[in-house]
Amino acid sequence: MDKLQIRDFIASRVAKEFKDGDVVNLGIGLPTLVANFLPSDITINLQSENGLIGLGPKPTEVNFDKDITNAGGQPVTLLEGGMYFDSTLSFSIIRGGHVDVTVLGSLQVDETGSLANWIIPGKMVPGMGGAMDLVTGAKKVIIAMTHTNRGKPKILKSCTLPLTAKNQVNMIVTEMGVMDIKDDGIHLIEYNPEYSIEDIKSATEANLIINDPIKMKVEV
Amino acid sequence: MDKLQIRDFIASRVAKEFKDGDVVNLGIGLPTLVANFLPSDITINLQSENGLIGLGPKPTEVNFDKDITNAGGQPVTLLEGGMYFDSTLSFSIIRGGHVDVTVLGSLQVDETGSLANWIIPGKMVPGMGGAMDLVTGAKKVIIAMTHTNRGKPKILKSCTLPLTAKNQVNMIVTEMGVMDIKDDGIHLIEYNPEYSIEDIKSATEANLIINDPIKMKVEV
Amino acid sequence: MKKQIKLEELKNHVHDGMSIMVGGFMVVGTPEFLIDELVKIGVKDLTIICNDAGLPGSGVAKLITNGQVKKLIASHIGLNPEAGKLMSEGLMECILIPQGTLAERIRAGGAGLGGFLTPTGIGTIVEDGKQIINTGGKDYILELPLRADLAILEGTTVDLFGNVMYTKTTRNFNPVMATATDLVIVGAREIVKSIDPDNVMTPHIFVDYVIMEEL
Amino acid sequence: MKKQIKLEELKNHVHDGMSIMVGGFMVVGTPEFLIDELVKIGVKDLTIICNDAGLPGSGVAKLITNGQVKKLIASHIGLNPEAGKLMSEGLMECILIPQGTLAERIRAGGAGLGGFLTPTGIGTIVEDGKQIINTGGKDYILELPLRADLAILEGTTVDLFGNVMYTKTTRNFNPVMATATDLVIVGAREIVKSIDPDNVMTPHIFVDYVIMEEL
Numbered sequence: 001m002d003k004l005q006i007r008d009f010i011a012s013r014v015a016k017e018f019k020d021g022d023v024v025n026l027g028i029g030l031p032t033l034v035a036n037f038l039p040s041d042i043t044i045n046l047q048s049e050n051g052l053i054g055l056g057p058k059p060t061e062v063n064f065d066k067d068i069t070n071a072g073g074q075p076v077t078l079l080e081g082g083m084y085f086d087s088t089l090s091f092s093i094i095r096g097g098h099v100d101v102t103v104l105g106s107l108q109v110d111e112t113g114s115l116a117n118w119i120i121p122g123k124m125v126p127g128m129g130g131a132m133d134l135v136t137g138a139k140k141v142i143i144a145m146t147h148t149n150r151g152k153p154k155i156l157k158s159c160t161l162p163l164t165a166k167n168q169v170n171m172i173v174t175e176m177g178v179m180d181i182k183d184d185g186i187h188l189i190e191y192n193p194e195y196s197i198e199d200i201k202s203a204t205e206a207n208l209i210i211n212d213p214i215k216m217k218v219e220v
Numbered sequence: 221m222d223k224l225q226i227r228d229f230i231a232s233r234v235a236k237e238f239k240d241g242d243v244v245n246l247g248i249g250l251p252t253l254v255a256n257f258l259p260s261d262i263t264i265n266l267q268s269e270n271g272l273i274g275l276g277p278k279p280t281e282v283n284f285d286k287d288i289t290n291a292g293g294q295p296v297t298l299l300e301g302g303m304y305f306d307s308t309l310s311f312s313i314i315r316g317g318h319v320d321v322t323v324l325g326s327l328q329v330d331e332t333g334s335l336a337n338w339i340i341p342g343k344m345v346p347g348m349g350g351a352m353d354l355v356t357g358a359k360k361v362i363i364a365m366t367h368t369n370r371g372k373p374k375i376l377k378s379c380t381l382p383l384t385a386k387n388q389v390n391m392i393v394t395e396m397g398v399m400d401i402k403d404d405g406i407h408l409i410e411y412n413p414e415y416s417i418e419d420i421k422s423a424t425e426a427n428l429i430i431n432d433p434i435k436m437k438v439e440v
Numbered sequence: 441m442k443k444q445i446k447l448e449e450l451k452n453h454v455h456d457g458m459s460i461m462v463g464g465f466m467v468v469g470t471p472e473f474l475i476d477e478l479v480k481i482g483v484k485d486l487t488i489i490c491n492d493a494g495l496p497g498s499g500v501a502k503l504i505t506n507g508q509v510k511k512l513i514a515s516h517i518g519l520n521p522e523a524g525k526l527m528s529e530g531l532m533e534c535i536l537i538p539q540g541t542l543a544e545r546i547r548a549g550g551a552g553l554g555g556f557l558t559p560t561g562i563g564t565i566v567e568d569g570k571q572i573i574n575t576g577g578k579d580y581i582l583e584l585p586l587r588a589d590l591a592i593l594e595g596t597t598v599d600l601f602g603n604v605m606y607t608k609t610t611r612n613f614n615p616v617m618a619t620a621t622d623l624v625i626v627g628a629r630e631i632v633k634s635i636d637p638d639n640v641m642t643p644h645i646f647v648d649y650v651i652m653e654e655l
Numbered sequence: 656m657k658k659q660i661k662l663e664e665l666k667n668h669v670h671d672g673m674s675i676m677v678g679g680f681m682v683v684g685t686p687e688f689l690i691d692e693l694v695k696i697g698v699k700d701l702t703i704i705c706n707d708a709g710l711p712g713s714g715v716a717k718l719i720t721n722g723q724v725k726k727l728i729a730s731h732i733g734l735n736p737e738a739g740k741l742m743s744e745g746l747m748e749c750i751l752i753p754q755g756t757l758a759e760r761i762r763a764g765g766a767g768l769g770g771f772l773t774p775t776g777i778g779t780i781v782e783d784g785k786q787i788i789n790t791g792g793k794d795y796i797l798e799l800p801l802r803a804d805l806a807i808l809e810g811t812t813v814d815l816f817g818n819v820m821y822t823k824t825t826r827n828f829n830p831v832m833a834t835a836t837d838l839v840i841v842g843a844r845e846i847v848k849s850i851d852p853d854n855v856m857t858p859h860i861f862v863d864y865v866i867m868e869e870l
Contacts, residue, residue, distance in 0.1 A: 023645050045644075045645055047645075048824075049754060049755075050680040050681070050683070050824050050827050051680070051824050051826055051827050052637075052823075052824055053643055053644075053645060054637075065823065066683070067683065067811075067822050067823040067824060067825050068823045068824055069680075069681065069683050069824055071680075071681075072681070073680075073681030073682070073683065073710065073734065078637055078823075080601075080634065081599070081600070081601030081603065081634070081644065082637055083603055083635075083637040083638075083640035083643050083644075084637050084638055084640075084823050084824060084826055085640075085643065085826065086821075086826045086827060086828070086829070086830050086831060086856075087680070087706070087754070087758040087826075087827045087828045087831060088758045088759065088762050088831050089643075090755075090758075090827075091551070091754065091755030091758050091759065092547070092550055092551035092552070092619055093619075093643075093645070094552075094755060095551055095552035095553070095755050095773065095774070095775060096550050096551045096552040096619060097552055098619070098645060098646070114778070122743075124739075125732070125739050125742060125743070125749075125751070126731060126732060126733025126739070127707075127729065127730055127731035127732050127733060127751040128730065128731070128751065128753050128754070128781075129707075129730050129731035129733075129753075129754050130730070130753070130754040130755060131753075132753040132755075132756075132775045132776055132779065132781065133753050133754060133755035133756070133775045136552075136774050136775045136776075136777070137552050137755075137774075137775070162779065162780050163778055163779045163780075164779065165775075165776075165777075165778065165779065166777065166778025166779070167778070243860050265859075265860055267860075268609075269539060270465040270466070270468070270609050270612050271465070271609050271611055271612050272608075272609055272852075273858055273859075273860060274852075285608065286468070287468065287596075287607050287608040287609060287610050288608045288609055289465075289466065289468050289609055291465075291466075292466070293465075293466030293467070293468065293495065293519065298608075298852055300816075300849065301814070301815070301816030301818065301849070301859060302852055303818055303850075303852040303853075303855035303858050303859075304608050304609060304611055304852050304853055304855075305611065305855075305858065306606075306611045306612060306613070306614070306615050306616060306641075307465070307491070307539070307543040307612045307613045307616060308543045308544065308547050308615075308616050309858075310540075310543075310612075311539065311540030311543050311544065311766070312762070312765055312766035312767070312834055313834075313858075313860070314540060314767075315540050315558065315559070315560060315766055315767035315768070316765050316766045316767040316834060317767055318834070318860060318861070334563070342528075344524075345517070345524055345527060345528070345534075345536070346516060346517060346518025346524070347492075347514060347515055347516035347517050347518060347536040348515065348516070348536060348538050348539070348566075349492075349515050349516035349518075349538075349539050350515070350538070350539040350540060351538075352538040352540075352541075352560045352561055352564065352566065353538050353539060353540035353541070353560045356559050356560045356561075356562070356767075357540075357559075357560070357767050382564065382565050383563055383564045383565075384564065385560075385561075385562075385563065385564065386562065386563025386564070387563070544766075544768070548771070551759075552773075552774065553759070553771050553772055553773055553795075554771075554772030554773070554774065554788070554790050554791065554793060554795035555771070555772045555788075555790055555795070556763070556768050556769075556770065556771040556772070557768055557769030557770045557771070557797075558767075558768055558769070559767065559769065573769070573770075573788075573797070575769050575770055575797075575799060576769065576799070578769060580768075580769035580770070582772075582788070582790075584790060584791070605853070606853075607853060608852070608853065611853075637823070638820070638821075638822060638823065638826075638854070639853070639854050
């Protein structure tokens with residue numbers, strides 16, 4: 001798979017986690033692509049922390065409205081039934097457990113479900129935006145990311161960068177497979193048969209608990 | 221003065237404390253009458269803690285609307301420019317210092333500006349409603365009440381009933397006069413010439429600081 | 441409409457001993473017909489969280505009169521003399537909370553906050569048994585979040601998605617209660633196709649069921 | 656309209672060293688023409704409180720580029736590389752706050768609360784130097800209220816009394832900031848006779864001045 005195929009592979013697998021009626025917040029970058037793979041037979045309510053529920057596809061020239069953007073500042077549309085609200089209600093929704101699933105990218109995730117994705121000291125300081133509230137408040141936190149960064153593992157025994165939150169990640173989806181994070185560690189529950197279990201283990205610093213993982217279907 | 225005249229005398233004097241643009245909350249009972257004496261040359265924004273600003277007069281049969289009431293549950297009207305809001309914003313307004321003046325009745329007030337008006341243990345337990353927030357949050361707290369209760373002083377050295385708030389009252393208006401509460405105690409700044417200074421002193425348990433108080437005009 | 445259920449179905453969502461937040465302020469904004477149904481169902485040992493105790497014959501007063509309320513959490517019960525009587529006689533537990541603190545505790549319950557610091561009640565019996573925290577040279581009471589099993593609200597206008605608008609002073613505690621309970625049931629005066637997305641007061645994600653008021 | 660002033664009068668209400676909350680989220684809901692005027696006035700040593708650092712050439716980024724900002728309090732500065740550069744070089748102090756905490760601190764500042772307990776940031780450097788309070792078996796950070804001297808907001812529609820409505824996602828931080836500063840100035844896209852009392856988002860009592868955007 002090339003880079004774009006990898007991103008679509010990850011995004012399409014994440015989209016299978018949603019249930020009818022779920023409120024879902026998709027982070028910037030790869031997680032945004034998940035919107036392209038939403039199942040058509042159920043209703044997913046996409047929330048955006050700048051103040052809307054019912055995030056629709058990118059506008060065309062015809063329905064473009066500069067007053068409707070997502071949390072990345074990109075123009076979006078509002079679906080029927082959607083609505084706007086202010087930042088305090090937006091974070092009551094987020095912090096209060098009213099978001100069923102949040103999907104974010106990450107620089108590092110570790111065995112305890114801690115993640116780091118908002119700062120590389122001395123190098124990159126974008127700020128945490130709404131990410132800390134999202135991972136703390138959402139019922140389920142899914143990290144959607146490439147398994148490694150230039151060959152270096154991102155799934156670690158313990159994060160080395162400043163944390164975004166402690167013990168909050170429930171699931172990791174990468175091009176190599178799907179991992180559940182439980183009290184006893186990271187379980188590889190599905191894997192991409194383009195990689196061997198040994199490949200995946202060696203690309204992962206954290207210990208992987210492996211009990212008969214399912215082979216994923218790869219349709220590119 | 222008879223009972224009704226006393227109430228109007230107190231209410232009309234309280235109304236003189238307001239400045240143009242003030243946000244004012246009037247409690248149930250005697251304070252409600254203050255609305256009848258608002259100066260016509262300035263704009264006063266009456267707030268009601270159930271969720272409106274721009275409280276207008278009682279409705280007639282024609283403009284009665286069961287969905288518009290004041291905090292006492294009485295039907296009211298909304299003036300032009302007024303608006304509705306929910307209870308959380310209502311108390312952000314109240315607690316946040318956005319109410320310039322609150323006018324309340326009281327059972328007792330004392331030299332330190334503490335007041336008691338929400339419970340008589342074993343006898344009457346109506347609850348504090350919004351009163352505790354109002355006296356804590358408003359910039360100026362005026363107590364509008366009769367000077368005594370069946371001859372017994374209500375302005376005391378120290379309240380004996382459970383407090384509504386500590387050190388929050390700025391002014392007391394009764395049928396006998398107007399008192400400012402400052403760090404050094406209660407100053408009688410105006411008095412009703414129908415009463416002698418000695419009458420007022422003997423109807424008051426608290427020490428009154430008296431320095432040349434102004435004679436009030438009594439127009440009944 | 442997906443979320444609409446019949447009035448008779450309310451019984452499937454209530455049970456003895458549950459805690460219920462009831463919208464409204466002196467019965468303005470209280471869904472009277474849902475209260476009537478709760479009386480009919482006869483569910484008991486309820487904890488009711490409401491601004492007040494209703495008015496004699498209206499609002500939560502009906503549940504109180506019918507002996508269904510074990511515990512009332514409110515800011516004011518003065519306009520329902522029976523509530524005071526039951527409280528004095530020890531027949532109904534009654535917890536009185538300053539109105540702003542009540543609204544804010546419910547908000548904290550819905551917003552995932554562990555509590556908040558309020559100056560309201562400092563120096564009064566309201567602070568009894570609570571932690572006092574000094575910040576910026578001033579004392580505050582640490583008040584804790586409040587949640588319930590069910591919220592019974594009055595929505596003036598509800599759209600096909602379950603978005604809600606409240607008219608005039610019926611709004612009061614309704615929107616904040618919608619955020620702070622496991623289940624939210626809205627009694628609707630009218631159901632419309634859609635509400636202007638700028639004017640939605642309770643987003644549909646908070647609403648579980650809508651029951652249309654039969655007039 | 657009583658509260659309306661001219662754009663040229665903005666200079667009478669600002670001064671060096673003041674703290675200013677600026678509404679908007681990635682410049683959506685930021686009153687661009689008031690920012691332009693602040694650049695023209697050249698008021699400096701400002702503390703700016705805003706969700707973000709704007710975008711290059713838009714929003715508070717203009718003030719940052721022009722060297723008028725001494726301190727920036729925001730949740731995210733990633734889309735304005737210059738802000739990160741100035742921060743790294745020590746030329747602008749930058750305090751990063753989780754977005755929900757930023758909104759809630761401003762709300763506390765406007766609502767007279769002494770602070771609130773949030774789970775956001777527990778176990779991260781966000782908790783450094785802050786009090787941790789355990790309630791209900793869970794750790795929370797005690798976060799304190801945030802206020803400023805002035806708020807500069809974008810109101811889509813303002814009525815003759817100063818009531819404000821915000822359209823679509825321009826709402827964001829605007830209404831909460833209106834409650835938390837000594838002075839509130841709204842840049843209006845349009846001024847109308849009146850707004851439906853149910854749909855007012857910022858009551859006029861919060862608004863000190865309105866400046867109409869010249870198009």
